[in-house]
Amino acid sequence: MEIQSKSNRVRIFPLTALAPALLLIFATKSPAQDALTSVGHINAGAGESHSIAVSGNFAYIANGSDGLEIYDISNPAMPVNVGHTNNGGCAFGVAVTGNELYLANLDDGLRTYDISNSAHPVNQGHINNGGMALGVAVSGSYAYLANDNDGLRVYDVSNPSSPTNIGHASNTNIFRGAAYAVAVSGNLACVANGHDGLRVYDVSNPANPINVGYSSNASFTGAFAVGIAMSGNYAYLGDSADGFRVFDISNPANPASVTNGFNSPGSCVQRTSVSGHYLYFADFSGGLRICDISTPTSPAFVAYASDAAFGPNTLSEFATGSGNLAFLVNRTDGIRIFVTALPP
Numbered sequence: 001m002e003i004q005s006k007s008n009r010v011r012i013f014p015l016t017a018l019a020p021a022l023l024l025i026f027a028t029k030s031p032a033q034d035a036l037t038s039v040g041h042i043n044a045g046a047g048e049s050h051s052i053a054v055s056g057n058f059a060y061i062a063n064g065s066d067g068l069e070i071y072d073i074s075n076p077a078m079p080v081n082v083g084h085t086n087n088g089g090c091a092f093g094v095a096v097t098g099n100e101l102y103l104a105n106l107d108d109g110l111r112t113y114d115i116s117n118s119a120h121p122v123n124q125g126h127i128n129n130g131g132m133a134l135g136v137a138v139s140g141s142y143a144y145l146a147n148d149n150d151g152l153r154v155y156d157v158s159n160p161s162s163p164t165n166i167g168h169a170s171n172t173n174i175f176r177g178a179a180y181a182v183a184v185s186g187n188l189a190c191v192a193n194g195h196d197g198l199r200v201y202d203v204s205n206p207a208n209p210i211n212v213g214y215s216s217n218a219s220f221t222g223a224f225a226v227g228i229a230m231s232g233n234y235a236y237l238g239d240s241a242d243g244f245r246v247f248d249i250s251n252p253a254n255p256a257s258v259t260n261g262f263n264s265p266g267s268c269v270q271r272t273s274v275s276g277h278y279l280y281f282a283d284f285s286g287g288l289r290i291c292d293i294s295t296p297t298s299p300a301f302v303a304y305a306s307d308a309a310f311g312p313n314t315l316s317e318f319a320t321g322s323g324n325l326a327f328l329v330n331r332t333d334g335i336r337i338f339v340t341a342l343p344p
Helices: none
Strands: 002-004 009-011 036-042 051-055 058-062 068-072 080-085 093-097 100-104 110-114 122-127 135-139 142-146 152-156 164-169 181-185 188-192 198-202 210-215 225-231 234-239 243-248 272-275 278-282 288-292 300-305 318-322 325-329 335-340
Touching: 036 300, 051 318, 051 325, 058 093, 058 100, 093 135, 100 135, 100 142, 110 142, 135 181, 142 181, 142 188, 188 225, 188 234, 198 234, 225 278, 234 272, 272 318, 278 325, 288 318, 288 325, 288 335, 300 335
Parallel strands: 051 093, 181 225, 225 272
Antiparallel strands: 002 009, 036 335, 051 058, 058 068, 068 080, 093 100, 100 110, 110 122, 135 142, 142 152, 152 164, 181 188, 188 198, 198 210, 225 234, 234 243, 272 278, 278 288, 278 318, 288 300, 318 325, 325 335
């Protein structure tokens, strides 16, 4: 995939090198097709939908060169566009906490928005320390930015109108690494670091993030760590060639793979999220996949919705769940909304 930056074209992730018909095939357990019912769809403007955050009755979409799009999803069958703003850059990652929204805006850096009135998002703050802002996570008064070859940036956002860079961990493997996504839980931050694999950081002192753990994906040809989610003592890494892997991070210095990886031919897991005891992930042209992670050491696929049903050139980027709803942001296809029949 190539993304147009302000000054040049930057290759973020070589999706075009992958086979067009990418499907996960699971020999042990077939995901239930009837566990998902498609109820809503809307094309999210002129950009490409890369990421989503859901809060209450609203969905917030990082929509590439189109900027930030906001949808009222109180009626999932009829999502309504209620707000939009574009401050330049390329909206790639989004996180929401309370009335504050944080946008990873590629070569424009990090932007903060007041969304107390979702119809009129207000850009409050902006900071750019170089790099390419690809993913963002927020914990307490701090925003953690996955900043491509620049590594991990930590910002104090206690005053959202004036985000301050207080911490930085440069990319440990500059030749293979590309901090693509970040997740934070307690005193740990996990980064999906491109061809470099998984990096685990101690952020008990946000001003001094320390890389304490590492798991390489060098053994997987063409593997590119794109997605990361955390829940309890486990991290879930989405990988372009290895499907997804589950890591026990109870000992952060030694993240231990507890699965062999779901690496069926053609697997191309992208960015992931956890809601309750379900893992949601986008699988390129494989569509939306949901996995029950009640027992993290033995995850089980329970539902999917194939992109094949959505029409040509729909390449999923990010999936998440909220209550009995599942959301898929699907590049130029926009947003797909599903009702799940999965137990809570």
